[in-house]
Ligand SMILES: [Zn+2]
């Protein structure tokens with residue numbers, strides 16, 4: 001079996017990131033690229049970095065809208081230049097014109113370079129109306145993030161009091177019941193959801209307060225798999241401990257979360273994943289980020305395997321071939337191990353073949369496997385790909401909208417008519433178990 005499994009990672013590695021971007025002009029790729037949060041949390045603090053000039057506000061809340069090319073913030077002007085070079089004017093693109101020109105005319109309402117000329121802008125205005133509001137929102141959000149104001153919404157709560165009941169129905173109830181600074185604007189919610197979508201997507205599936213219920217979203221097999229994991233994640237209160245005692249010091253169970261093809265999720269600083277850990281005070285976690293783009297935040301090291309310990313979390317970043325990694329990390333146990341594939345692109349022409357040898361390995365473990373996609377089409381492409389491959393598997397979670405998707409829209413800079421939301425949808429599968437042995 002193993003002999004016909006081709007390496008995943010070298011194949012991915014062979015395609016430089018920029019080449020992949022150029023060859024796949026889908027919102028996913030742009031979304032994934034711009035989702036890198038490394039710069040946001042960097043400890044480097046050059047004076048010119050607007051993220052870090054928190055004590056010298058450069059933009060007032062009423063002054064967040066700027067045409068991209070006239071933004072007071074250099075990174076946003078750079079974006080306008082990029083669109084001017086690599087973007088498409090939809091009128092030129094879809095009609096026969098002698099020369100297809102890049103968009104340099106900026107819509108006065110959203111500030112994005114949308115068309116090659118004012119003339120083409122007016123010809124296409126009715127269509128543009130459908131995306132103009134979203135683009136305006138993104139424009140102001142990005143200026144706000146870099147405005148230099150004190151970003152109070154990013155001051156996250158610490159350990160959870162065991163008496164607190166968490167409601168994970170949606171972002172609102174979660175942030176409120178978990179004691180986050182009150183989000184007094186939808187913009188703050190978008191900022192926070194963008195940063196927390198990875199740890200909270202994981203937590204919202206695994207936690208006993210999960211919004212996903214049997215019958216509605218979960219299959220019977222899904223409930224069985226999650227019950228096994230929750231057995232480990234939510235052990236009964238130990239005798240002799242009061243409710244208010246912090247159980248983290250007693251964490252005796254380790255759950256391993258494997259994120260394959262990891263990108264933006266590996267670039268988040270460790271403290272962001274503490275928001276996952278706080279929800280499971282009796283559990284320690286190993287987070288394994290595997291893939292050529294799995295790189296720890298704040299590092300200059302080129303080591304292909306790195307460990308970081310942070311309170312009850314151990315982070316492993318590994319750039320080796322998945323089969324090699326799989327062989328070393330095994331054996332796997334459905335009570336302790338779970339896989340997450342964030343926007344894997346299982347059906348995408350550029351990545352499809354690279355996943356083919358990996359999926360059977362994951363199914364063999366009989367551990368739960370969850371995946372996400374950046375919009376409905378992306379999710380359904382992955383789901384149809386899995387369905388048509390003829391694997392022996394059970395669906396754990398029917399594809400559905402992810403309650404903890406990023407609320408922020410990521411604009412496809414090669415075609416600003418398209419946008420996506422990180423972890424928009426979610427699904428779950430597991431290799432089929434045969435509990436009843438046939439008589440021989
Ligand atoms: Zn044009």
Ligand SMILES: [Zn+2]
Nearest residue numbers: 107109110132
């Ligand atoms: Zn517009």
